[in-house]
Amino acid sequence: MFVKYLLPAFVAISSVAAQSATCTVSTTTIKSQAEATKLASCKTVKGTVVLGSESGATVDISGPKEITGDLIVENNGMLQSFQSSSLETIGGKFGLNNVTLLGSLQFPKLTSANAVEWVSLTRLDNLALGPLSKADDIRISDTFLESLDAFALTSVGKFKIDNNGRLTKYSSQLTSLSGELIIQANGLDLEVDMPKLAWIANMAIANVTKFTVPALKVVNGSARFDSNLFETFSAPNLTNTETGDISFVGNGFLKNMTFPRLTEIAGGLLIANNTGLDRVTFFPKLSKVSGAVKLRGNFSAVEFPALENVKGAFDVSSTGDIKASCEKLSEFAPKNQNGNGKIQGVFTCTANNDKANEDTDGSTSDSGQVDGTDGSGKGDDKNSAAGVVLNAALFGLVAVAGLASAL
Numbered sequence: 001m002f003v004k005y006l007l008p009a010f011v012a013i014s015s016v017a018a019q020s021a022t023c024t025v026s027t028t029t030i031k032s033q034a035e036a037t038k039l040a041s042c043k044t045v046k047g048t049v050v051l052g053s054e055s056g057a058t059v060d061i062s063g064p065k066e067i068t069g070d071l072i073v074e075n076n077g078m079l080q081s082f083q084s085s086s087l088e089t090i091g092g093k094f095g096l097n098n099v100t101l102l103g104s105l106q107f108p109k110l111t112s113a114n115a116v117e118w119v120s121l122t123r124l125d126n127l128a129l130g131p132l133s134k135a136d137d138i139r140i141s142d143t144f145l146e147s148l149d150a151f152a153l154t155s156v157g158k159f160k161i162d163n164n165g166r167l168t169k170y171s172s173q174l175t176s177l178s179g180e181l182i183i184q185a186n187g188l189d190l191e192v193d194m195p196k197l198a199w200i201a202n203m204a205i206a207n208v209t210k211f212t213v214p215a216l217k218v219v220n221g222s223a224r225f226d227s228n229l230f231e232t233f234s235a236p237n238l239t240n241t242e243t244g245d246i247s248f249v250g251n252g253f254l255k256n257m258t259f260p261r262l263t264e265i266a267g268g269l270l271i272a273n274n275t276g277l278d279r280v281t282f283f284p285k286l287s288k289v290s291g292a293v294k295l296r297g298n299f300s301a302v303e304f305p306a307l308e309n310v311k312g313a314f315d316v317s318s319t320g321d322i323k324a325s326c327e328k329l330s331e332f333a334p335k336n337q338n339g340n341g342k343i344q345g346v347f348t349c350t351a352n353n354d355k356a357n358e359d360t361d362g363s364t365s366d367s368g369q370v371d372g373t374d375g376s377g378k379g380d381d382k383n384s385a386a387g388v389v390l391n392a393a394l395f396g397l398v399a400v401a402g403l404a405s406a407l
C-alpha cells in the first residue's frame with residue numbers, strides 16, 4: 001500500500017530542500033531516526049509520512065511545520081517515544097494503530113489535523129498536543145490515557161472515545177458536533193461534562209457515571225443512553241430532536257430524569273429496563289412524538305400531561321401497578337380504541353407485568369387491546385431476545401410507528 005523504497009523519495013527531498021522549504025513526497029516511509037532527520041530542513045512536507053515498523057524506540061520528526069497528507073504509524077512494536085517540536089498541522093489523518101509500546105507522544109505545537117485516529121496504543125499515557133483545537137474526526141480507542149485535556153475542540157464532526165480504561169474524567173469545551181459522539185466502555189468511573197454543548201447531531205453514550213449537558217438545546221438526530229451508571233440525567237435546555245429518537249436502555253442506577261423544556265421528539269421514545277426508575281413523569285411539555293413511544297420498567301406512574309400528537313404506537317408496560325396511569329393515558333388512545341385520537345398508532349398499557357424489563361427492543365406490541373385499564377393485562381408482552389442491537393431497534397421504532405399509523 002505504501003511506497004516500499006524510500007530512497008527515491010529522499011533523493012527528491014534533499015535536492016529540493018536546499019532551495020525550497022517545501023518537500024514533495026507522495027508517500028514516504030521513514031525507517032529510522034536518520035531518515036527522519038532528513039525531513040528536518042523541510043518547512044512543509046507535501047504528501048504522507050509513514051513511520052515504518054522498524055523505526056527504533058525513539059523518533060523525532062522536528063523540522064516541518066506542516067504535513068499536507070497523513071502521518072501514520074501502524075503495527076509498530078518498537079516505538080516508545082514519538083515527537084515533533086515543530087509540527088503544527090496535519091492536513092490528513094494522524095493515524096496511530098497498534099503501536100503497543102508507545103508511551104510518550106509529544107507534539108506540543110500541533111493544533112490542527114483533519115482526522116485523529118488512535119487505536120490500540122495500550123501504553124500511551126504521556127501526551128502533549130498544541131492543544132489540538134481543530135479536527136473533523138477523532139477516534140481514541142484502547143489507550144492508556146488518563147486525560148483528554150490535549151484536545152480542546154469547540155466543534156468537531158465525529159468523536160469516538162472508547163475502551164480507554166483509565167479515563168475517569170472528561171470535560172469538553174465542545175459547542176457543537178455535526179456527526180456522532182460515541183462514548184463507551186471507558187473507565188468505569190468516567191464522568192463526562194459538556195458544559196457548552198448546545199447542538200449535536202447524534203450521540204450514543206454508554207458506561208459513564210455522569211453526563212452533563214446543561215446547555216444542550218437541540219439533538220438533530222438520535223440520543224441513546226445504554227448501560228450507564230448515573231442516577232440522574234438532566235437536559236434542562238433541550239427543546240427538541242429534529243430527526244431522531246431518544247432512548248434510555250439498561251441504565252440500572254437511573255432514578256430520575258428531567259426534561260423541563262422538551263416539546264418535540266421527531267423520532268421515537270424508548271425507555272426500557274432502567275430498573276431503578278420508578279416513574280416516567282418528567283416530560284411536562286412533551287407534546288409531539290413523530291415515531292412511537294415505548295416504555296418498559298418498574299413504574300408506578302406514567303404521565304404525559306402535554307401530549308397532543310403521537311404518530312406511532314404508544315406502548316407502556318410496567319412491573320408495577322400503573323392502572324391509574326393507564327386509565328388516564330387511554331384518553332389519548334386512537335378513536336378506534338375509544339380515545340380522543342391524539343395517539344394515532346395502537347395504544348397499549350399493561351400493569352403488573354413481571355416481565356416488563358425483559359423487552360428492550362424497539363418494536364411495539366401489535367395488540368390493539370388497552371390491556372392495563374381492566375387490571376388484568378398480565379404478561380402478554382412479546383419478549384424478544386435480549387441483546388438486540390440498538391441501532392436496529394431504534395430504526396424499528398420509526399418503522400413500526402409508520403406501520404401502526406397505517407392501520
Ligand SMILES: *[C@@H]1O[C@H](CO)[C@@H](O)[C@H](O)[C@H]1NC(C)=O
Pocket residue numbers: 074075076077078098
Ligand atoms: C500489531 O503489531 C504487531 C507488531 O508490533 C504485530 O505482530 C501484530 O500482528 C499486530 N496486531 C494486529 C492485530 O495487527
Ligand SMILES: *[C@@H]1O[C@H](CO)[C@@H](O)[C@H](O)[C@H]1NC(C)=O
Pocket residue numbers: 184185206207226227
Ligand atoms: C457497557 O455498555 C454496553 C452497551 O453499550 C453494555 O453492553 C455493556 O455491558 C456495558 N459494560 C458495563 C461494564 O457496564
Ligand SMILES: *[C@@H]1O[C@H](CO)[C@@H](O)[C@H](O)[C@H]1NC(C)=O
Pocket residue numbers: 214215216237
Ligand atoms: C438555557 O437557555 C436559556 C434560554 O435560551 C439561556 O438563557 C441559558 O443560558 C441556557 N443555559 C445554558 C446553561 O446554556
Ligand SMILES: *[C@@H]1O[C@H](CO)[C@@H](O)[C@H](O)[C@H]1NC(C)=O
Pocket residue numbers: 178220221242243
Ligand atoms: C439534521 O439532520 C437531517 C437529517 O439527517 C439533515 O438532513 C440535516 O442536514 C441536519 N441538519 C444540520 C444542520 O446538520
Ligand SMILES: *[C@@H]1O[C@H](CO)[C@@H](O)[C@H](O)[C@H]1NC(C)=O
Pocket residue numbers: 250251252273275357358359360386387
Ligand atoms: C436489564 O438490565 C440489567 C442490568 O441493569 C441487565 O443485567 C439485564 O440483562 C437487562 N435485561 C435486558 C433484557 O436487557
Ligand SMILES: *[C@@H]1O[C@H](CO)[C@@H](O)[C@H](O)[C@H]1NC(C)=O
Pocket residue numbers: 255256257258
Ligand atoms: C427529579 O428531579 C427533579 C429536578 O431535580 C426534582 O424536582 C424531582 O423532585 C425529582 N423527582 C424524583 C422522583 O426524585
Ligand SMILES: *[C@@H]1O[C@H](CO)[C@@H](O)[C@H](O)[C@H]1NC(C)=O
Pocket residue numbers: 275276298319354
Ligand atoms: C424491578 O422489577 C423487578 C421485577 O418485578 C424486580 O425483580 C426488581 O427488584 C425491581 N427493581 C427495582 C430496583 O425495583
